[in-house]
Amino acid sequence: SRLGKRLLASHAARLIAEEKLEVEPRRDQEIIHVASANGPECLEAIKKIQPGVVLLNGCRLLSKDMLARMPCPVLNYHAGITPKYRGMNGGYWALTSGDPQNFGTTVHLVDAGVDTGAVLKQVRGQPKRGDTISSYALRQAAFSRDICVEAVSDVLAGKITTVDPGLPSQQWYHPTIWFYLWTGLRTGIW
Template sequence: MEPQKSNIVVVTEGGPHIWAVINAIVDSLGPVNVILETPESKKQLLVRRARRQGWVSVIGQLGTMVLTRLGKRFFAGHADEMIAEQKMQTEPKPGQSIIHVPSANAPECLDAIARLQPGVVFLAGCRMLSRDTLSKIACPVVNYHAGITPKYRGMNGGYWALVSGDTQNFGTTVLLVDAGVDTGGALKQARGKPGRGDSISSYALRQASFSRDICVEAVRDVLAGKVATIDPGLPSRQWYHPTIWFYLWTGLRTGIW
């Protein structure tokens, strides 16, 4: 599909909660160009993590990842109810410009960004940009993260806030992208509450439902040259998927799934 003229490029792997955010930006700010990367293989992801954390932890995380995927299918009705209730658009709009690339770090992605010359690149649900890739993007790069940074960097920020008893930090952040894992300066944050029947399979969708406005506001501000960071005043920690044994034990003990 021929790309539309737009000051906004979104780089993503896709997914219902991400399309809800993208479509909110389109509704408020006009057309965007979406660069859709091929998801990283689970094998590559797990091998990389195993080098840092060891195979026992990584195998446990894989168990939870599989359970989460099964949960999305089993509780699809719950997701459909949330989507209808929150009036989310979770599929690409007709005519949406989509450019397919093998990876956000592939030359094809950089070539597309250079050709489109956007005023902002908005990352949402894609792999981490390498330092080299980031250095070759001429405009500001921001990221939508499903967690309150810097306290809940990495994976499953909403889940970890809940199991930590930190319910006031069940939320999301739009932040500037640097070479670290969600370590860039925060631009906007939104906090909300999980709904009845929510679990690790639906937290991302719930978080997107109350975070669409901050995504629109952050992109609008960057395009207007207003790049002002905030200090959440929180400690910094990176999180990963919970292991299957931690997830099941914690769920049985606390009712947080």
């Protein structure tokens, strides 16, 4: 994964520029560093801020105890269509499974499972030439900004409406290097 990111850094930089993705915090944005999303300092910071909603992205699982103590709804941005592509690399797995129509993202309520919370919003898109497992998440972020804003706005307005995608549920993990190479050579999906 790290090697792929280094080798394809120029593609990622072009994608970020083309899609006008903001990958660094804004100057006026306060960053609060905590040792763990499940630690008392995280809960303290959240209670101090008093948000109407928390949106997670790329965070470790929150414990049942932490979720029970959260003072507001917790949402997760997931780079995959849930429940079919829960876990890691949802876009990659959709493509390698011959399911490109489910290359997309989900915003869902957080529960104690791995991407098992009720779905609020989903959007589907397509990878572009040169995209690989190292850039799919950036591509997905580019076409899914609106659903994150909509989901947060809806929750702040007191409108939590869930949808049932009617899909089977499966959790996915990082591919092994051998599966990744074999699949890439066989299908051209990297």
